[in-house]
Amino acid sequence: MQAxxxxxxxxxxxxxxxxxxxxxxxxxxxTVDIQWSSLNYKDALAITGKGKIIRxxxxxxxxxxxxxxxxxxxxxxxAGQQVLLTGWGVGENHWGGLSxxxxxxxxxxxxxxxxxxxxxxxxxxxxxxxxxxxxxxLEDAGVRPQDGEIVVTGASGGVGxxxxxxxxxxxxxxxxxxxxxxxxxYLRSLGANRILSRDEFAETRPLEKQLWAGAVDTVGDxxxxxxxxxxxxxxxxxxxxxxxxxxxxxxxxxFILRNVRLQGVDSVMTPAARRAEAWQRLVQDLxxxxxNQSATEITLAQAPEFADKIMNNQIQGRTLVKIA
Ligand code: NDP
Numbered sequence: 333m334q335a336x337x338x339x340x341x342x343x344x345x346x347x348x349x350x351x352x353x354x355x356x357x358x359x360x361x362x363t364v365d366i367q368w369s370s371l372n373y374k375d376a377l378a379i380t381g382k383g384k385i386i387r388x389x390x391x392x393x394x395x396x397x398x399x400x401x402x403x404x405x406x407x408x409x410x411a412g413q414q415v416l417l418t419g420w421g422v423g424e425n426h427w428g429g430l431s432x433x434x435x436x437x438x439x440x441x442x443x444x445x446x447x448x449x450x451x452x453x454x455x456x457x458x459x460x461x462x463x464x465x466x467x468x469x470l471e472d473a474g475v476r477p478q479d480g481e482i483v484v485t486g487a488s489g490g491v492g493x494x495x496x497x498x499x500x501x502x503x504x505x506x507x508x509x510x511x512x513x514x515x516x517x518y519l520r521s522l523g524a525n526r527i528l529s530r531d532e533f534a535e536t537r538p539l540e541k542q543l544w545a546g547a548v549d550t551v552g553d554x555x556x557x558x559x560x561x562x563x564x565x566x567x568x569x570x571x572x573x574x575x576x577x578x579x580x581x582x583x584x585x586x587f588i589l590r591n592v593r594l595q596g597v598d599s600v601m602t603p604a605a606r607r608a609e610a611w612q613r614l615v616q617d618l619x620x621x622x623x624n625q626s627a628t629e630i631t632l633a634q635a636p637e638f639a640d641k642i643m644n645n646q647i648q649g650r651t652l653v654k655i656a
Contacts, residue, residue: 335431336635338379340389345381347393347636358427360435361406364415366399368454369429371635371651372490373575376642378423379635385424393635394429395422396458398450399656406438414444416611418458419600430635432655442607447615455627455650456614459490462599463548464610464617466491466570467498469595470546473568477503480545480564484508485533485555486575487524488515488648495548496522497622498614507544509533509555515648521625533558538585546570553577560586560594572597627652 337350357363377383378393386393398416401409409415420440422428427435444453470482482499486492487508499506500523508519511530519527530551536558543562549555550573559569560582571594586592602610626649630638641647 333432334632335392335427336379336394336632338386338389338391338393340381345379345386347379347639349633352431354433357433357435360437362404362409362415362438362441363402363433363435364397364399364417364441365402365433365656366397366429366431367450367656368399369394369397369653369655370454370457370459371630371638371642371653372396372458373573373642374458375423375430376639379639380643382643388425392427392431392434393423394431394653395419395424396454397429397434397655398444398453399434402433404438409438409441409443414450415441416444416450416453417441418461419602421600430632430653430655439604442611445611445615448611451652452623454652455623456494456618457490457650458599459650460494460614460618461607461610462572462597463491463494463498464614465597465599465602465606466495466548466572467502468610468613469570469597470548470568473546473593473595475546475568477505481505481507481525481543482546482548483528483544483559483562484524484548484550485559486510486550486573487519487527488512489550489575490650491550491573492548493518493522493626493649494618494622496524497619497626498617499548500524501617501619504546509551511645518625518648522622530555536561538583539589542590549573551576553579554581556580557582560592563590563592566591568593568595570595570597572599626650629654
């Protein structure tokens with residue numbers, strides 16, 4: 333079987349498609365024939381070696397996949413069943429989805445929800461699942477469509493695109509922040525009501541004019557600092573990403589004077605019940621047009637080239653890897 337293998341030589345990461353044997357697969361109780369995987373920002377960091385995602389080489393990257401159970405020692409899963417996986421360190425410290433076959437723990441798998449096929453599941457992937465968790469975080473904080481605009485940063489990326497589409501479908505007015513003019517038509521087609529340039533988020537004062545009832549931030553650093561300073565009284569920011577950097581040059585002012593909530597969102601260790609809820613919501617709330625608008629399809633061999641493109645901010649939407 334074929335897999336993308338990451339090796340490290342002289343401190344540099346090398347990626348190549350290689351043949352592997354079934355016996356080389358790691359321990360686990362369910363073996364899955366993978367049909368689709370995807371490239372997320374974290375995969376791009378791992379494949380290019382630009383982020384310290386992987387500590388043990390050789391490693392098969394791929395933090396998510398969808399496919400068919402080949403064999404299972406876990407009574408919850410049976411051969412032929414459609415399943416999907418995101419997170420749990422798969423593709424980071426356990427061989428992942430950029431492979432024709434994976435062996436994993438049954439606890440990490442989600443039975444593919446009705447109404448979704450494997451390709452659609454990976455158009456959503458880790459990025460879309462995270463976008464749903466961010467929207468649910470805003471709902472949990474009491475942010476409602478009538479409260480005002482929601483700002484989405486890194487809007488043309490995988491998380492951002494899905495967040496824009498979901499929020500629009502749920503009736504929220506959406507302002508999309510993007511660093512690229514070329515993405516504007518795409519963002520409008522997903523449902524963004526207006527688009528702001530990333531340049532406008534370069535500098536911030538501790539408090540600025542109140543603009544946003546809620547926010548989904550995938551960028552971090554100065555952009556997140558500006559968003560915090562512009563939140564309405566009592567607003568909530570769901571922060572999940574660091575595409576612009578992991579720093580946060582802010583002050584306590586938005587928190588102590590405007591009652592702003594900064595809610596972190598992690599998709600890797602999300603408990604099973606919340607996972608199931610988020611996948612059900614994705615089936616229900618993503619418009620069918622989303623699946624036609626937002627995916628570029630590539631082969632396993634193209635993954636390194638597209639990982640570079642992701643790191644250079646040359647991709648919009650989701651990058652889907654066809655395995656079978
Ligand atoms: P993508 O690469 O698809 O999208 C990232 C977007 O961020 C780009 O499209 C771009 O949007 C913007 N961007 C890129 N570079 C910069 C920069 N230097 N400064 C400011 N903005 C930039 O990534 P994903 O959508 O897959 O992931 C987004 C972030 O969320 C990543 O940091 C990722 O690690 C994180 N993430 C976290 C998860 C969690 O569990 N917490 C799960 C999934 C993702 P535009 O061109 O429109 O400005």
